[in-house]
Amino acid sequence: EDQVTQSPEALRLQEGESSSLNCSYTVSGLRGLFWYRQDPGKGPEFLFTLYSAGEEKEKERLKATLTKKESFLHITAPKPEDSATYLCAVHKGGTSYGKLTFGQGTILTVHP
Amino acid sequence: DGGITQSPKYLFRKEGQNVTLSCEQNLNHDAMYWYRQDPGQGLRLIYYSQIVNDFQKGDIAEGYSVSREKKESFPLTVTSAQKNPTAFYLCASSTQVNYGYTFGSGTRLTVV
Numbered sequence: 001e002d003q004v005t006q007s008p009e010a011l012r013l014q015e016g017e018s019s020s021l022n023c024s025y026t027v028s029g030l031r032g033l034f035w036y037r038q039d040p041g042k043g044p045e046f047l048f049t050l051y052s053a054g055e056e057k058e059k060e061r062l063k064a065t066l067t068k069k070e071s072f073l074h075i076t077a078p079k080p081e082d083s084a085t086y087l088c089a090v091h092k093g094g095t096s097y098g099k100l101t102f103g104q105g106t107i108l109t110v111h112p
Numbered sequence: 113d114g115g116i117t118q119s120p121k122y123l124f125r126k127e128g129q130n131v132t133l134s135c136e137q138n139l140n141h142d143a144m145y146w147y148r149q150d151p152g153q154g155l156r157l158i159y160y161s162q163i164v165n166d167f168q169k170g171d172i173a174e175g176y177s178v179s180r181e182k183k184e185s186f187p188l189t190v191t192s193a194q195k196n197p198t199a200f201y202l203c204a205s206s207t208q209v210n211y212g213y214t215f216g217s218g219t220r221l222t223v224v
Binding site for chain 2: 034042087
């Protein structure tokens with residue numbers, strides 16, 4: 001069965017304390033891995049798409065990497081405004097285009 | 113500006129009542145999706161549609177119904193057969209070539 005597992009469930013950091021969020025997946029024929037940010041009571045906001053192992057993408061303090069079994073979202077010198085739930089999702093081969101399977105998310109809290 | 117509009121933001125349903133959640137997009141996206149989000153769980157796919165007048169069941173379609181009469185609109189009806197409808201409902205859309213979703217702001221449904 002296809003699975004997407006995110007860890008940790010919650011992460012508390014001090015402002016400036018760098019860390020990483022993990023997304024492990026077991027799907028056949030990965031076609032894309034997506035990272036989203038979700039603020040409380042709002043819809044997810046797209047961050048990155050990664051398509052192949054070894055690929056990396058960066059945006060401000062965030063950097064996403066991909067291996068054959070997992071993806072990491074690295075947060076460098078976080079600020080309180082980075083506090084949110086970060087969602088990982090995969091699109092696998094053989095499914096109708098665009099249908100994504102999501103992990104349960106990591107709740108990130110950054111204290112000033 | 114282009115985007116996805118979900119309404120209402122909050123909805124209260126009485127026992128045995130059907131309710132309809134609205135989702136409208138002006139992004140000219142072909143595909144539209146409905147996901148349900150519960151605390152501590154990932155987004156779960158309810159229904160999706162790739163073209164007008166066609167839609168497919170997702171992982172948790174029981175107790176829900178949809179229609180796709182226009183490219184811009186994909187309403188979701190939560191029927192009385194859905195025994196645990198209290199959740200945060202998210203609508204999304206995507207193009208054929210870009211698998212990233214654009215999400216709406218969500219509707220929070222509560223049974224009273």
